[in-house]
Amino acid sequence: MSLWDNLVEEALAKLESLKHLLPLRTIHLPNPNDQQQQKAIETETQTSSKSHNEEQGIHGCHVFNEIQPWDRCSVEVLVTEVMFHRLINFLPSTGEETLSRDKATENEEEAHLQQCKKLILFSGNDYLGLSSHPTIKRAAAKAAQEHGMGPRGSALVCGYTNYHRLLESSLADLQKKEDCLLCPSGFAANMALMVAIGSIASLLAVGSKPSEEEKIAIFSDARNHVSIIDGLYLAERQRSVEVFVYRHSDMSHLNALLLKCKLKRKVVVTDSLFSMDGDFAPMVELAKLRKKHQFLLVIDDAHGTLVCGENGGGVAEEFNCEGDVDICIGSLSKATGCVGGFIACSKSWKQLIQSRGRSFIFSTTMLVPIVAAAHAAVIVAKKETWRRREIWKRVRDFHALTGIPTTSHVISLIVGSEEKALQASRHLLTSGLYVTPVRPPAVPPNSCRLRVTLSAVHTMDDLKKLTTTLSQCINFRDIGIQISNKYAKL
Numbered sequence: 001m002s003l004w005d006n007l008v009e010e011a012l013a014k015l016e017s018l019k020h021l022l023p024l025r026t027i028h029l030p031n032p033n034d035q036q037q038q039k040a041i042e043t044e045t046q047t048s049s050k051s052h053n054e055e056q057g058i059h060g061c062h063v064f065n066e067i068q069p070w071d072r073c074s075v076e077v078l079v080t081e082v083m084f085h086r087l088i089n090f091l092p093s094t095g096e097e098t099l100s101r102d103k104a105t106e107n108e109e110e111a112h113l114q115q116c117k118k119l120i121l122f123s124g125n126d127y128l129g130l131s132s133h134p135t136i137k138r139a140a141a142k143a144a145q146e147h148g149m150g151p152r153g154s155a156l157v158c159g160y161t162n163y164h165r166l167l168e169s170s171l172a173d174l175q176k177k178e179d180c181l182l183c184p185s186g187f188a189a190n191m192a193l194m195v196a197i198g199s200i201a202s203l204l205a206v207g208s209k210p211s212e213e214e215k216i217a218i219f220s221d222a223r224n225h226v227s228i229i230d231g232l233y234l235a236e237r238q239r240s241v242e243v244f245v246y247r248h249s250d251m252s253h254l255n256a257l258l259l260k261c262k263l264k265r266k267v268v269v270t271d272s273l274f275s276m277d278g279d280f281a282p283m284v285e286l287a288k289l290r291k292k293h294q295f296l297l298v299i300d301d302a303h304g305t306l307v308c309g310e311n312g313g314g315v316a317e318e319f320n321c322e323g324d325v326d327i328c329i330g331s332l333s334k335a336t337g338c339v340g341g342f343i344a345c346s347k348s349w350k351q352l353i354q355s356r357g358r359s360f361i362f363s364t365t366m367l368v369p370i371v372a373a374a375h376a377a378v379i380v381a382k383k384e385t386w387r388r389r390e391i392w393k394r395v396r397d398f399h400a401l402t403g404i405p406t407t408s409h410v411i412s413l414i415v416g417s418e419e420k421a422l423q424a425s426r427h428l429l430t431s432g433l434y435v436t437p438v439r440p441p442a443v444p445p446n447s448c449r450l451r452v453t454l455s456a457v458h459t460m461d462d463l464k465k466l467t468t469t470l471s472q473c474i475n476f477r478d479i480g481i482q483i484s485n486k487y488a489k490l
Helices: 003-017 032-047 050-055 069-074 081-089 106-114 132-148 155-159 162-175 188-206 226-237 249-258 283-293 346-357 368-383 386-402 418-430 459-470 474-487
Strands: 076-081 119-121 179-184 216-221 242-245 265-271 296-300 326-332 342-345 410-416 448-453
Touching: 032 179, 032 216, 069 076, 076 081, 081 155, 081 265, 081 418, 119 216, 119 459, 132 368, 162 179, 162 326, 162 342, 179 188, 188 226, 188 242, 188 265, 188 296, 188 326, 188 346, 216 249, 226 242, 242 249, 249 283, 265 283, 283 296, 342 346, 386 459, 410 418, 410 474, 418 448, 418 459
Parallel strands: 216 242, 216 265, 265 296, 296 326
Antiparallel strands: 076 119, 179 342, 326 342, 410 448
């Protein structure tokens, strides 16, 4: 073995000793009933006017008033016996435990799938169940048939098309912002924005680099997403920003840091809905502090876009403070059911980010079929308002069934030790429920948890099965006390 082979093996052994090896979990996707899908579309078409469909700006836009059979594809998955064994024993995997479609005959693959175990997914981010919607699939297929994947290059070279512009406009309208910039992922969007913010000090410095007084102060919540944290690391490397971390959602601490800071240029960045804890940022209090200190307010609304707010405008709309948010980062990989990220902002900010945000500048732009699908998803989500109503019903149902205080569709059940989290996840898996345990280093020691995510297309029966099974391995009262104490501290 070479030197580097040995080093990698030693590093893997160290990770294994720390129980930090992360597995790939190979799942198989069930096929929806195409005949049922076509029948539902034909029925809907008969009751929809032609002008209504044309109004959507996409070909063949069909919307529905209730859950359809194909919606279940977003919360039902199949796993092989081999993968199921690895799942319940938490064994390392690089994803090789599957039958290659290139080598399998159709009969072999069918027989293979019949032997798979079906699991109900409670760990995904497809909050509205849009990933299998026929209108969205058709938008992607039509774009692919007409244009292939689209021009391959960065948006600044040849990758920006009328499809990208159409999606940006719809997202800007959704977020009530002047403009929007698409990015390859939500991670890339946060990285691009943090670096662009830092570049302002460098560009306006009197000397070759910013003086202490010319730097930008960025205040970041202690539990912000890692993409914000990594973006801040890069901005710090430019030596143009000072980063201050305030205690999670602690507005008194943030106010104290703002008062103590002598820098004139201030930015506050926070997740709007925290992905690991499921709690909302104190948006109203942040808006008040913004007026007091005149800072730039940036939120990462990855888990709130299309889910929160009457029109799906996100957490800022939910708390009636859209005008107080200067820049909103969002994800197309969650409630939109696609992949990608965006930054909703002013035209001036867009111009700056596309000129200085390196993770945007040096990345190939999103594929045209994905952009077409995301645009269709935004339209469908606006029209099928029942999906937002259903997901919030599920949140209330979970609370009614467990007594656990829940504020959002992301529910963090802190069980304590790593062994308890693994045992609970194993028990759920054997009952046909897919809930992954969250362990260090993702969370601090002795705060291991089950992260449950709800979807608009989960049924009451799904929830009853989940809560009944959960009650067999965790004490709801203990969970409720922990969550109540956490919110009291905030």
